[in-house]
């Protein structure tokens with residue numbers, strides 16, 4: 001067994017050094033009530049990589065076989081990522097997968113079409129179904145999956161209809177198919193009884209011009225409340241998944257959602273924090289999380305935000321995003337209580353993989369080992385978040401590295417530190433602004449203390 005796994009990992013391009021990580025993970029997953037789930041997000045497949053480079057934000061001199069930090073994922077990167085996901089599940093009991101959207105490349109609508117976007121979704125769905133034929137997959141749309149980009153309507157349309165043809169194997173429940181066709185949201189129970197709420201939060205995203213003035217696009221809020229209410233009555237535990245996260249983005253300090261949607265969403269989530277065991281989102285292409293606190297300041301929920309598969313860096317005339325490596329993650333949880341126990345974050349070293357012409361995947365961190373926390377419950381994540389308040393702490397330096405999937409540690413001044421720290425702690429713009437001011441005051445006091 002030992003030899004078999006070692007050979008397999010080296011064939012897949014895993015350095016032998018990492019074997020010890022895999023062995024330790026395998027050892028910790030022996031309890032029958034403990035299982036794992038996969039989370040993958042933001043593939044952003046660019047089939048024009050090397051030909052037209054439609055997604056590329058910068059000049060690519062040498063096209064690496066697995067892609068480039070300036071561009072979205074070529075098919076070769078998608079293929080090795082799905083293989084690495086499969087490989088990572090071999091020594092674990094993985095119960096299901098979350099796939100949180102953004103499969104389409106970053107480019108102008110003039111280069112896309114409804115057929116093109118549905119085709120990308122169809123191909124990725126087929127690839128995942130072939131690799132994981134018996135896996136329950138809870139898939140949600142990203143803002144880039146719609147055509148025209150981000151303009152999700154609050155009613156049935158051709159994209160929802162055609163997507164369901166491909167996702168029916170996973171959704172496979174007539175009531176849920178109806179809500180999917182209405183607004184691309186649904187709920188299903190895992191085989192161990194955890195309720196999954198798969199949301200279409202693209203309806204609340206500020207790039208959606210169709211829903212701006214609405215109160216409850218596609219009646220998703222009222223539906224969500226009803227499900228959560230019923231779950232409380234039935235003593236179920238609920239895991240929420242979707243693409244665009246509520247809360248404030250670290251870059252720019254603005255909410256992704258329109259203000260009124262952000263407030264409404266947070267209100268519902270807080271109301272049902274006794275039922276919700278975790279929230280898993282994508283969209284940010286960075287590894288981070290957000291904390292929810294009750295009125296007494298007790299941590300009650302955590303939203304985990306997974307980094308992307310695509311290495312693409314955003315670039316505007318004013319800012320350039322950091323380099324980041326392709327990633328996916330595995331989360332260990334209690335199948336009955338839903339309690340989140342651990343998180344293993346994987347990344348592909350893009351330059352090294354291109355240099356050696358083979359996919360080199362590593363473990364970026366194991367939460368319980370590298371974050372010095374006993375599990376990834378809200379109280380543990382709150383403990384970690386608080387330790388990042390000091391910008392010179394090992395925890396904050398680690399966060400800077402992990403945030404970009406170990407590709408680049410950006411220089412981070414006091415403002416940058418406060419943006420990242422407050423991103424963990426505050427989910428409304430006005431609270432976020434107060435947090436920025438207080439945190440910068442705190443770090444200035446630390447620096448002053450040192451000078452004395």
Ligand SMILES: [Zn+2]
Nearest residue numbers: 042102142283
């Ligand atoms: Zn994305």
Ligand SMILES: [Zn+2]
Nearest residue numbers: 102142143283
């Ligand atoms: Zn997105």
